[in-house]
Amino acid sequence: MTKLTITMLATLTTLALTTGVALAGSEDVVVDDAWARASIGMNRPGAAYMTIRNIGDEAVTLTGISTPLAMMPEIHETTTSAAGVSSMAPAGEITIAPGEAAELAPGGLHAMLMQLQEQMIEGQSFPLTLNFSDGGNVTVEVPILGFAARGPEG
């Protein structure tokens, strides 16, 4: 068991190192103010928010997300029509221009965490990996705030 863990860690580290060296784009991604709301049980989808900044010289494209917390994590976007009707749909790929940021915030883009594998409990955190089109990825630890939290400050 321990041996397996070490092997896995070694593989992961090697992978991380090689991808880190080989790819320039996603290296220049900085994630700020990640947060999520606590969930009621595991039946409902959760949502996580953050600011993804591209501090590099080239555009980066976010292609998907993954987390051990949810079987089906996906970037979704809420839009509200002129008549005041809100709907939610997968956002597809998100390209961030150099020097720009993608804002994942309530009522707009969010990491929708479908099919939770465990309850999201206030005070805990979970890793969320952002996958980019250059094959690189960035993992952030997302703190879980209260159920009625409105922003990264709670």
Added chain:
Amino acid sequence: MRRRTALGYGATALGAMGLTLFVGWWRVDGPGAPEAVASLPLPLTEMDFRLTDHEGQPVGPETLVDRPTMVFFGFTFCPDVCPTTLSDISGWLDALGEDAGQMNVVFITVDPDRDTVETMAEYVGYFHPAIRGWTGAQDQIARAAEGFRASYERVPTDGGDYTMNHTASVFLFDAAGRFVSMIDYHEPREFAVPKIRRALEEETEGAT
């Protein structure tokens, strides 16, 4: 000759102007006008629906008359808009302080299949204590939405699940049950709180 050309230009210009006016009329007031985006909610006194609150009590529009009222449609499986709106409402109520106690604040589910009385009780428990959760039979929810001129629609998602599109505005009524205004989703607190105060004040005006 030159004069005729000038006249010709004049006629063309007039014709163009006339056409522009006609097109404008057609699109704004005429047969080409878009249907009204959303008409105003009925007064609460003219609505008719039977629901159950999160404590199992039978409720209807008449439950809301005599006090200013704030109503919002949503569903508890909603990961983004609904918790955000309920958090916003909780914040507005905190900002109102003691005045919040004079209001009815109701969250009506558009997903009664999943939002039972127990579910609603658990859910509203996470927000400001003034917020009540109402659910009920599909046809009664539909009648309520019709009265508020709210709309909702069930939309299947990838995983075989479904989500709900729904009106995310918050409706404000005065103590007489008359519609006062709407707080749109994302409206900043400095606009929202005065609107609620207005609904509260209409009550005083009505009394005098």
